[in-house]
Amino acid sequence: MRALLALPLLALAAPAAAAELVVTVRLPNGAPVANAVVSLYPGGRPAPLAPPAGIYKVAQQNTQFHPFVLVVPVGATVAFPNYDAFRHHVYSFSPAKRFELKLFAREQNRTVRFDKAGVVPLGCNIHDQMTAFLKVSDTGLAALTDGSGRAVFADAPSGATVAQVWHPFLRAPANQVELRWTIGRGRQAETVSVNLRPPPRPSAAY
Amino acid sequence: MFRRIRTRLAVLYAGLFAVALAFVAIALYAVIATTAERQVRSELGASATVFDRLWTMRSRELGNAAGVLARDFGFREAVATGDPRTVESALDNLKARLGLKVAFIVNYDGSVTGTRDEGLKREAAKLWTPLDAGETSGVARLGGVPHHVVAAPILSPTLSGWVVFATPLGPSEMNSLERLSAIPIAASVVQRAAGGGWASGPEDSFIRAHLDGRPGELDSGAGVSVALVKPLHSLDPQRPAALLLRYPIALAMAPYRPLHIAMAATGLAGLLLLLLGSWRLSLSITRPISALDRAARRMEEGETVEVTVDTGDEIGRLAKSFNAMAAGIAERERRITELAFTDTLTGLPNRAFFRQHLALELAHADRARILLLCLDLDNFHAVNDALGHAAGDALLRAAAERLRSGAAGSLVARLGGDGFAIVVRAPADPAASARRFASLFAQPFELAGQSLAVTAGIGVAAGAVGLDADTLLKDAELALAQAKQEGRGAISFFETEMNARAQERHRLEADLGRALAQGELELFFQPIVALETGAIAAFEALLRWHHPERGLIAPADFIPIAEESGLIVPIGAWVAEEACRRAAAWPDPVRIAVNVSSVQFRKSGLESVVVRALAASGLAPHRLELEITESLFLESSEAVVSTLHALRGLGVRIALDDFGTGYSSLGYLQSFPFDKLKIDRTFVEPLAERHGASAIVAAIVGLGRSLGMEVTAEGVETEAQLDELRRHGCTSVQGFYFSRPVDAAAAAALLDRESGGARSAA
Numbered sequence: 001m002r003a004l005l006a007l008p009l010l011a012l013a014a015p016a017a018a019a020e021l022v023v024t025v026r027l028p029n030g031a032p033v034a035n036a037v038v039s040l041y042p043g044g045r046p047a048p049l050a051p052p053a054g055i056y057k058v059a060q061q062n063t064q065f066h067p068f069v070l071v072v073p074v075g076a077t078v079a080f081p082n083y084d085a086f087r088h089h090v091y092s093f094s095p096a097k098r099f100e101l102k103l104f105a106r107e108q109n110r111t112v113r114f115d116k117a118g119v120v121p122l123g124c125n126i127h128d129q130m131t132a133f134l135k136v137s138d139t140g141l142a143a144l145t146d147g148s149g150r151a152v153f154a155d156a157p158s159g160a161t162v163a164q165v166w167h168p169f170l171r172a173p174a175n176q177v178e179l180r181w182t183i184g185r186g187r188q189a190e191t192v193s194v195n196l197r198p199p200p201r202p203s204a205a206y
Numbered sequence: 207m208f209r210r211i212r213t214r215l216a217v218l219y220a221g222l223f224a225v226a227l228a229f230v231a232i233a234l235y236a237v238i239a240t241t242a243e244r245q246v247r248s249e250l251g252a253s254a255t256v257f258d259r260l261w262t263m264r265s266r267e268l269g270n271a272a273g274v275l276a277r278d279f280g281f282r283e284a285v286a287t288g289d290p291r292t293v294e295s296a297l298d299n300l301k302a303r304l305g306l307k308v309a310f311i312v313n314y315d316g317s318v319t320g321t322r323d324e325g326l327k328r329e330a331a332k333l334w335t336p337l338d339a340g341e342t343s344g345v346a347r348l349g350g351v352p353h354h355v356v357a358a359p360i361l362s363p364t365l366s367g368w369v370v371f372a373t374p375l376g377p378s379e380m381n382s383l384e385r386l387s388a389i390p391i392a393a394s395v396v397q398r399a400a401g402g403g404w405a406s407g408p409e410d411s412f413i414r415a416h417l418d419g420r421p422g423e424l425d426s427g428a429g430v431s432v433a434l435v436k437p438l439h440s441l442d443p444q445r446p447a448a449l450l451l452r453y454p455i456a457l458a459m460a461p462y463r464p465l466h467i468a469m470a471a472t473g474l475a476g477l478l479l480l481l482l483g484s485w486r487l488s489l490s491i492t493r494p495i496s497a498l499d500r501a502a503r504r505m506e507e508g509e510t511v512e513v514t515v516d517t518g519d520e521i522g523r524l525a526k527s528f529n530a531m532a533a534g535i536a537e538r539e540r541r542i543t544e545l546a547f548t549d550t551l552t553g554l555p556n557r558a559f560f561r562q563h564l565a566l567e568l569a570h571a572d573r574a575r576i577l578l579l580c581l582d583l584d585n586f587h588a589v590n591d592a593l594g595h596a597a598g599d600a601l602l603r604a605a606a607e608r609l610r611s612g613a614a615g616s617l618v619a620r621l622g623g624d625g626f627a628i629v630v631r632a633p634a635d636p637a638a639s640a641r642r643f644a645s646l647f648a649q650p651f652e653l654a655g656q657s658l659a660v661t662a663g664i665g666v667a668a669g670a671v672g673l674d675a676d677t678l679l680k681d682a683e684l685a686l687a688q689a690k691q692e693g694r695g696a697i698s699f700f701e702t703e704m705n706a707r708a709q710e711r712h713r714l715e716a717d718l719g720r721a722l723a724q725g726e727l728e729l730f731f732q733p734i735v736a737l738e739t740g741a742i743a744a745f746e747a748l749l750r751w752h753h754p755e756r757g758l759i760a761p762a763d764f765i766p767i768a769e770e771s772g773l774i775v776p777i778g779a780w781v782a783e784e785a786c787r788r789a790a791a792w793p794d795p796v797r798i799a800v801n802v803s804s805v806q807f808r809k810s811g812l813e814s815v816v817v818r819a820l821a822a823s824g825l826a827p828h829r830l831e832l833e834i835t836e837s838l839f840l841e842s843s844e845a846v847v848s849t850l851h852a853l854r855g856l857g858v859r860i861a862l863d864d865f866g867t868g869y870s871s872l873g874y875l876q877s878f879p880f881d882k883l884k885i886d887r888t889f890v891e892p893l894a895e896r897h898g899a900s901a902i903v904a905a906i907v908g909l910g911r912s913l914g915m916e917v918t919a920e921g922v923e924t925e926a927q928l929d930e931l932r933r934h935g936c937t938s939v940q941g942f943y944f945s946r947p948v949d950a951a952a953a954a955a956l957l958d959r960e961s962g963g964a965r966s967a968a
Contacts, residue, residue: 091279093286093362123363125279131363168364198340 018155022189025149025165032149033167033194035069037135039142040153041162042183046139049073055111057081058122058132060088065122065132069168071142072134077113082106089125096120096136119166119175133168156183163190171195211495215488216481223480227473234469242458243432246389247421250434250451253387254419257436257449260383264373265343265356271304272358272369282362285311290319297321297369306371308348311360312337313367325349330370333357336441337368344439345397345447348372352395352447389453392431395438397447404448413448423455430455494521498528510536549620551599552606560619560627564675567629576669577636579628579643580682581609584661584694586624588840589653597654604653605660608646627682640666640697647695661695668700684708715771717753718764722773722780726752729784730947733956734799734918734940737932742960744797744831746940747785748947749777769805778806779815786823786830788950792957799831799861804838807845813852820856827857833884835863839874850878861918866906875913883910885936887921894926900934907934 021040025033040047056076059066061083072078080090080101090101090110096118101110103126114120117138124130135142143151161183166176171194181190275281275296284292297309297320310320310327316334318327329348336344337357346355353372360367373379375395383393396404396413403410412424416435424433436449494517501511511532515525547559555563567576583589583605590598602624609618609626617629633639643664650659665686667678681700687708689698721727731745751759768774782800789798806812820827832853838846850860861882866889885906892899903919910917919931922941931939945956 093283093366098287121362121364123361128277128361128363 017158017185019158019183019185020187021153021156021183022187023143023145023151023153023163023165024189024191025145025151025167026191026193027196028193032145032147033196034145034147034149036145036149036151036165036167036170036194037069037071037137037142038145038151038192039137039139039164039166040156041139041164042141042157043160044162047141047157049075049138049140055079058134059083060090060124060130063124063127063130065124065130067132069133069135069144071137071144072114073140074117074136074138075113075115076136077111078134079109079111080104081109088127088130090122091125092120092122094118094120097134119168121168131168135166156188158183158185163192165192165194167194167196169196169199171197210492212485212488212492215491216484219484220477220481224477227476231469231473235466238462238465239455239459242462243423243455246432246453246455246458247434249387249389250391250421250432250453253383253391253393253451254434254436254449256386257383257393257451260386261354261438264354268304268306268354268356268371268373269343269358271300272356272371275300276358276360276369282360282366285313285319285360286362286366293320294322304371307374308353308370308372310370311367312357312370314365319367333368333370333441336443337370341439341441342368344441345375345395346372346441347397347445348374351376352397355441390457392452394450394452395447396450397440397445400442400444409450413450417448424452426452432458491521494525498525501528501532505532505535552603552620554606554610554626555617555619557619557621560617560621560629561675561679563617563619564629564678567631568669568673568675568678575632577630577633577639578667578669578678578682579630579640580621580665580667580679580686581626581628581643581662582665582686582690583624584663584690585840586660589658589660593654593656601651601653601658601660604651605647605662609643612643612646625686627679636666636668636699637697640664640699644695644697663689663692663695664697665689666697666699681705711767714759714764715767715773718751718768718771718773718777721751721753722777724754726754727777727780728752728949729781729788730949731788731798731953732940732947733945733953734938735944736938737936742796742957743938744799745789745792745953746799746833746947747781747788747801749781750947765803769803772805772809774803774805775809775811778803778812779819782815782819783822786819786825788953789829790823790825791954793961794826794829796957797829797831797859798825799833801833801863804835807834807838807849812849813856816853816856816858820858828859831859831861831882833861833863836865836867836874843874843877847877866902875909879913880915882916882918882937885917885919887941890919890921890927890931890941891923893930894924900930903931903936904934907936910937911935 023038025036025038027033050073056070056072056078057080058070058078059081063084070078082088082104083106085106087103087105088101089103092099096116097112097114097120099112101112104110114134114136117136120134120136122130122132122134141153141156143153145151159182161181163179163181164176165179166174168175170176177192177194179190179192278296281293281296283289284296293311297311300306301309308321308326310318310330312318312330312333316331318330321327321330326348329346333346333355337359342357342359344355345352347353348355352375354375355370355372357368357370359365360369377394380393380395384391396409398404404413408426409424412422412433413435416422416433417437419434419436421432421434424431431452431454433450433452436451438447438449440447494513497513498521501513504511512529513525515522515529547555547562549556564578583601586598586601589601602620605624606618606620606626609628613628616631619627619629621627628643630639644662647660647662650657652658663686665682665684665688667681667685669678681704684704685698685700688704689696692698728750730748730750732748733742734744734746735741736743749761749765751761751764753759765774768777785798785800789796792798802812806815816830816832819825820830834850854860859881860878861884862880863884864886865883867886883906885903889899889902889906893903907917916937918938918940919927919936920940922928922931922939922943924943927941928939928943948956
């Protein structure tokens with residue numbers, strides 16, 4: 001996944017001083033952590049959100065959600081296209097958004113609007129192994145780490161900032177850690193070390 | 207410890223058997239116990255396996271149920287949206303369906319729902335950590351009781367909590383396990399207290415030591431059990447859990463009790479039989495040994511014994527050997543007795559036997575009239591010396607044989623030396639009896655090719671009632687001494703005065719022993735006058751005994767005693783020294799004449815006595831004249847002659863005293879050149895009256911002169927005698943006519959007067 005969302009937002013709301021910030025998320029053993037969401041709160045406040053740019057999409061294909069983690073701004077509408085030949089029953093009991101798309105088949109394009117910040121775990125009532133996460137962000141500076149564990153902010157505002165790193169399996173309260181950085185001028189790199197718990201297996205053996 | 211072999215054997219056998227039996231019993235018991243325990247252990251192992259299966263099945267069953275519930279969409283929605291009433295009712299529904307006691311939800315945020323029991327909630331909240339670590343099955347303590355806990359995660363779709371089912375592991379649940387076992391085991395689930403023990407007392411240490419699953423023995427106070435600990439997975443790492451299976455040993459051993467009883471009974475019966483048997487066996491061994499023991503004791507007391515032998519075994523052979531030994535001892539005893547009472551030379555009874563026999567004879571009143579003869583060969587010493595000891599022994603044997611053959615029922619014994627004794631019972635005529643024995647020696651003995659006339663002196667004493675054997679024997683010996691004095695072949699009967707004389711003699715002998723030391727002896731001197739010059743040529747030393755009570759005792763009375771007792775030897779030595787000492791004071795030509803007894807010749811040392819006397823006094827040897835008697839030559843003449851030559855070699859003069867009264871043979875005069883002959887007074891006394899006497903004196907003087915010897919006449923008392931002697935040419939004279947024997951001072955005075963006289967004469 002890439003930090004698609006951040007780029008247009010930063011171009012619009014660039015303050016007087018900004019620098020490129022590269023955040024790398026790793027396990028203690030140095031392995032890169034993908035699918036972690038890094039959110040920046042310059043001066044402890046959310047960065048202004050850009051207006052929704054098109055429709056976000058979480059597809060169901062080969063009995064899996066794609067992508068596994070999707071970062072959307074508050075108020076975004078997400079479509080759930082089904083590319084499989086059978087039906088799915090997408091639901092979420094999350095406090096951020098509780099919804100249920102009962103047994104919809106191919107071609108039936110359903111959309112849901114997410115107007116509350118938070119994490120929305122997605123499941124399928126028919127297929128236990130299907131899981132995905134929507135991160136509904138209230139700050140304009142939020143990016144997803146790629147396969148090498150990196151999230152890049154092209155124009156991070158200078159000064160003190162609060163950074164939040166979230167991952168669905170991160171071993172911490174609310175699966176999230178919070179850090180405080182001071183962004184200087186020029187390119188800056190930060191590394192965050194996290195612990196992950198093993199992903200829950202839907203069919204535990206007894 | 208045990209004084210009898212019997213007891214010892216019985217105890218030994220019984221003891222050995224008991225020990226062997228004890229070993230067998232111990233071994234059997236050990237085998238049984240081991241077998242029983244192994245059986246119990248394997249049963250416990252099987253029970254543990256069964257429990258394992260049950261546990262797994264139950265876990266799966268509960269897990270499935272929990273899983274089904276956790277996946278139910280509505281339930282998940284109820285949990286996820288925080289709808290406790292719905293959750294509770296759903297759980298109650300499931301509990302009823304599955305027969306569960308406890309069910310609740312542990313939410314992912316740590317809260318517990320699905321139950322209203324606050325205590326249970328607190329305990330359930332502790333399960334979050336193991337549940338979050340993925341542990342969904344194990345033992346947990348709920349309400350103070352260990353529970354089998356199974357959980358299933360609630361995914362909606364993320365983990366929002368766990369459905370937890372629990373069943374208590376109490377006695378009623380364990381009962382179902384106990385019923386499944388083939389043996390009646392006791393099962394319980396134990397859990398260690400946080401930071402404490404598993405249980406109390408011995409169980410705790412047992413569980414700690416046997417967590418590896420090995421069965422072991424647990425003594426819990428209520429009896430020993432074989433027990434097995436099977437650790438169970440606990441959801442609380444601080445409080446491990448385990449299954450404890452127990453089976454009492456007593457219960458396991460119960461089926462073998464009849465076998466134990468049977469073995470004990472058999473052992474006891476065997477022990478009794480063995481005691482009885484070994485007692486009987488040892489009896490059969492010790493009975494003959496006891497018989498031998500008794501026989502040995504009887505033998506010790508001098509009895510002749512024989513043990514009856516009725517077996518052929520070692521003891522039988524021992525008894526045979528014992529009998530042979532007893533017979534051998536008896537035979538040897540007989541031989542020793544025989545030897546002890548027999549004279550080996552002659553085969554006659556010896557003195558010891560004779561004395562017993564005599565005592566026995568005298569002890570019987572009717573045999574008191576017995577006659578005891580003591581017989582002694584005359585001159586046996588001479589035969590022994592002349593012909594040798596072998597001839598002497600032969601003579602004794604021949605004499606013994608004659609006595610034995612002539613004894614006619616009387617007892618003949620040899621008393622020692624050439625002395626014999628004969629006990630004659632109640633003789634009609636004692637004198638005739640004695641003569642009959644004397645006549646046995648009438649015929650000469652043929653000895654070493656020579657015919658030898660041997661006579662015997664006989665002393666006779668008659669027995670009387672109450673007379674003891676020693677006294678009678680002494681009487682007979684006194685009579686014999688009398689007979690010997692009387693001459694060859696004499697017979698003398700004991701008279702009471704002999705006894706008195708003998709006692710007198712004994713007293714004198716004892717006194718004489720002291721006389722020398724007490725200074726009671728004194729030398730007197732009688733001058734010997736040379737007829738040619740009329741001067742004193744010599745003195746004869748004559749011994750006098752001044753007895754403190756009896757006064758002066760004549761030599762004839764005590765010299766024989768001195769000779770018989772051997773006292774003559776020291777007395778003779780004293781005489782020689784004293785005489786030489788006195789003579790040394792006299793003028794040179796005057797000699798001293800000292801009488802020497804034949805006893806002194808027989809004992810060695812005469813020569814050294816003379817040498818010492820001469821050396822001590824400084825007297826010139828030629829002034830000492832030793833006077834010996836003819837009787838000396840009755841005994842071994844060769845030894846006498848060699849001694850005489852030795853004395854002569856010293857320069858001492860030898861004179862022959864009492865010539866013509868003793869030995870009839872004159873042959874000895876050729877064997878030694880005497881310096882002087884002394885004519886005995888018996889020839890001098892009748893010199894004036896009888897013509898024949900004068901002829902003998904003349905013959906002796908002629909003999910002496912022709913052999914180159916001086917001749918001295920003794921006992922000259924009258925002038926007529928002196929004239930006659932002078933006429934015959936006698937060299938010197940001695941007698942009362944000139945002087946009695948005088949003491950040393952008087953003798954010295956005589957010499958002084960003579961020298962004075964000589965001076966006045968000159």
